[in-house]
Amino acid sequence: MLINALNDALRRLQAARVALKPPTLAVYSQLRYYHVMDTPANPSPPSEPKNPPLRPRPQPFKQPDTTAAEQPESQSQPETKRRPANSVFRYLQVTLIVAALLATLFTAWTPSGLMPGGLEQFQIVTPVVNSPITGVPTATERPKPRIGIIAGHWSKDAEGYDPGAVCPDALGATKEVDVNYNVAIRVQQQLNTQGYEVDIFQEWDNRLSIYQAMALIAIHTDSCEFINAEATGFKIAPTSANTISTRLAACLQDRYAQATQLTIHPGITPDMTSYHAFNEIHNETPAAIIELGFLNRDHEILTQRPDVLAAGIINGILCFVRNEPIATATPSPTP
């Protein structure tokens, strides 16, 4: 089959050559002659203007007589007129030959390829799309993991805000809100450097409405008053809106105890379990509230070592989002 096709192509080529009459071939050789003569002998003069006058349009091909072809140096026609016409013809000629060859090969190829029964081997199996809108994610940039931090009692509006606990002068007139904010801002800065997007919220913040994130932590601190000798340590309560929050609370409790050496204090209050933000955020957002310590007995670490407190919270968040094991036993308060 292929040999037949090639023979056919050869016949067509021969036919094409017959069609090219001697004068045409002479022109072709003449054209080559000009190329050889032109290239080294007539370089463009350096003083040639940037915008030379337009060349005359290529004339329709006119077969020159054989004498002219054999003696190009005595050519009366100016070269600038002849060359474009010849070039055009040359390209036309080559194109026609290539086209004839390709057409021949194609017609020789198709009968076997398109034989009935032989078609299925060329079938392209297209995937069957059952339903075009089945939540296929679009190629968008992956957002940074998002963490929310509520700086307890913090408000940008100075008017009528509740600073939380306010200690007497004997305890440095410490305000709870300052302790909470100092820790919150450190958590934000350090999680930012690890590639997290961290939102710092005021106590009452419209952005908390249906807030979605990998985790939300509300930071508060316990009372300045001396309650009793056991009034030391931290407390953590998860939201009851979802079960994953208990894991967040467990991570926080473990890592915060490690970092601060504070003990867990029993006595979770309804203020914690019914924390207002738990009802505002999206019910699938893992959330917990932490009381960092007591401003009375834990005053020093709360006011002097905010980096240590922040490290405990950061490690707790990372434990949760990275699903790290909680190896150490939870320290229990001494009876």
Ligand SMILES: [Zn+2]
């Ligand atoms: Zn508070």
